[in-house]
Amino acid sequence: MDILEVYTMMLTIRLFEQTIERLFLEGRIMGTAHTCIGQEAVAVGVAAGLRPEDMMTTTHRGHGHMIARGADPKRVMAELFGRDTGYSHGYGGSQMMMAPELGFYGANGITAGSMAFAAGLALESQVNKRKRVALCILGDGASNEGMFHEAINLAALWKLPVVYLVENNGYAMSTPVSQGLANGRVADRAAAYGIPGRRVDGNDFAAVRDAVSRAVEAARLGAGPSLLECMTYRLTGHSKGDPRVYRTREEEAQAAKNDPIVRLENRLRAEATVTDAMLERCQAAARETIDACVAFAEESPAADARRFKAGLFA
Ligand SMILES: Cc1ncc(C[n+]2csc(CCOP(=O)(O)OP(=O)(O)O)c2C)c(N)n1
Numbered sequence: 001m002d003i004l005e006v007y008t009m010m011l012t013i014r015l016f017e018q019t020i021e022r023l024f025l026e027g028r029i030m031g032t033a034h035t036c037i038g039q040e041a042v043a044v045g046v047a048a049g050l051r052p053e054d055m056m057t058t059t060h061r062g063h064g065h066m067i068a069r070g071a072d073p074k075r076v077m078a079e080l081f082g083r084d085t086g087y088s089h090g091y092g093g094s095q096m097m098m099a100p101e102l103g104f105y106g107a108n109g110i111t112a113g114s115m116a117f118a119a120g121l122a123l124e125s126q127v128n129k130r131k132r133v134a135l136c137i138l139g140d141g142a143s144n145e146g147m148f149h150e151a152i153n154l155a156a157l158w159k160l161p162v163v164y165l166v167e168n169n170g171y172a173m174s175t176p177v178s179q180g181l182a183n184g185r186v187a188d189r190a191a192a193y194g195i196p197g198r199r200v201d202g203n204d205f206a207a208v209r210d211a212v213s214r215a216v217e218a219a220r221l222g223a224g225p226s227l228l229e230c231m232t233y234r235l236t237g238h239s240k241g242d243p244r245v246y247r248t249r250e251e252e253a254q255a256a257k258n259d260p261i262v263r264l265e266n267r268l269r270a271e272a273t274v275t276d277a278m279l280e281r282c283q284a285a286a287r288e289t290i291d292a293c294v295a296f297a298e299e300s301p302a303a304d305a306r307r308f309k310a311g312l313f314a
């Protein structure tokens with residue numbers, strides 16, 4: 001992926017998320033969703049650090065991760081509209097869509113819920129000597145769940161090829177990290193299980209990609225799991241309709257200066273080989289993709305009730 005493709009992907013994810021926030025307000029899509037506005041560099045960095053055969057899981061805030069991994073944004077949008085053309089045929093919605101064919105083993109509405117699942121994927125790879133690594137994305141709040149400790153303990157004990165990647169976006173719903181995390185740094189919790197723990201700048205695409213690649217390749221070689229903490233900021237509310245009374249607009253304005261897309265754009269503008277016209281072409285491409293998403297979703301047939309039974313296991 002060249003750097004302009006990275007820029008286009010980050011813009012596409014940003015526009016996707018801004019568009020669904022608007023569609024909710026307009027009543028054109030139902031339910032709820034959690035957007036990753038401000039966190040796009042993590043999504044693109046993770047995807048760039050994995051190999052095609054690797055596996056990943058994510059959280060309730062996973063649209064960006066899925067699109068960066070190679071999912072067709074049209075089908076992600078169709079899923080949000082509850083349409084049959086969506087990745088889970090309209091039955092998964094925002095928090096439960098998956099695309100195993102892309103090595104994307106799902107979003108998960110249960111905080112920390114995908115951590116044991118990712119350990120299971122890694123165990124299968126280890127037992128069957130597949131050399132595939134599982135990468136599990138979780139939030140800072142999830143690191144206070146019992147599952148965090150159970151899953152990492154087992155993964156460390158069995159040296160499973162799994163990487164736990166924390167998107168530290170400063171908040172778990174309305175609770176700031178300073179009021180939720182007793183030791184302040186998620187990465188330092190790795191020491192309790194004898195595995196490497198590293199904190200990286202989550203708003204720098206290249207820093208995330210390099211850290212992920214190093215951790216994933218070490219796991220592939222049998223070194224066992226590791227924990228990466230990507231420092232970022234959730235620029236919008238927790239989910240739709242969040243008035244953000246628990247933080248100030250000044251804090252948000254300060255964080256916006258570190259917006260990963262603005263940072264990348266500034267870096268690109270400073271490069272002699274990148275022109276304004278090139279950046280505008282990337283912006284137009286992202287807009288076209290998202291316009292096509294909405295049109296595709298609206299024209300698609302609704303979820304087919306006959307599929308419901310076929311996917312019912314218990
Ligand atoms: C087991 C469980 N407990 C509580 C919730 C409600 N809940 C949904 S999102 C969330 C906060 C998660 O915060 P974090 O892990 O930091 O992820 P972020 O929303 O910041 O991406 C909570 C508590 C849940 N979905 N599952």
Ligand SMILES: [Mg+2]
Pocket residue numbers: 139140141167168169170171172173
């Ligand atoms: Mg959080």
